[in-house]
Amino acid sequence: MAKSFDEDAGECPECGGNWKGEEIPEKDRECFGDRTHFSLVIGVEDPRIYDGVSWWMCPHCRQMWDRFTGEKTDKRVEIKN
Numbered sequence: 012m013a014k015s016f017d018e019d020a021g022e023c024p025e026c027g028g029n030w031k032g033e034e035i036p037e038k039d040r041e042c043f044g045d046r047t048h049f050s051l052v053i054g055v056e057d058p059r060i061y062d063g064v065s066w067w068m069c070p071h072c073r074q075m076w077d078r079f080t081g082e083k084t085d086k087r088v089e090i091k092n
């Protein structure tokens with residue numbers, strides 16, 4: 012069974028890569044839902060489909076998950092940077 016997306020797990024279920032970014036300063040945490048670390052997960056948007064994030068992508072293996080269902084998708088996108 013395919014694992015669904017769980018950003019709070021802190022690591023990628025596909026490649027095991029780390030999703031935890033830098034620590035959020037304690038005074039700012041309430042703005043981030045009391046998370047302790049920034050997330051390295053990338054929000055992927057396709058304005059033709061939806062105005063906002065439609066998928067989450069692992070920055071390491073580029074696996075993507077549907078934002079709404081949490082299910083893995085075979086979709087791939089190029090990232091420019």
Ligand SMILES: [Zn+2]
Pocket residue numbers: 023024025026027028069070071072073074
């Ligand atoms: Zn990954």
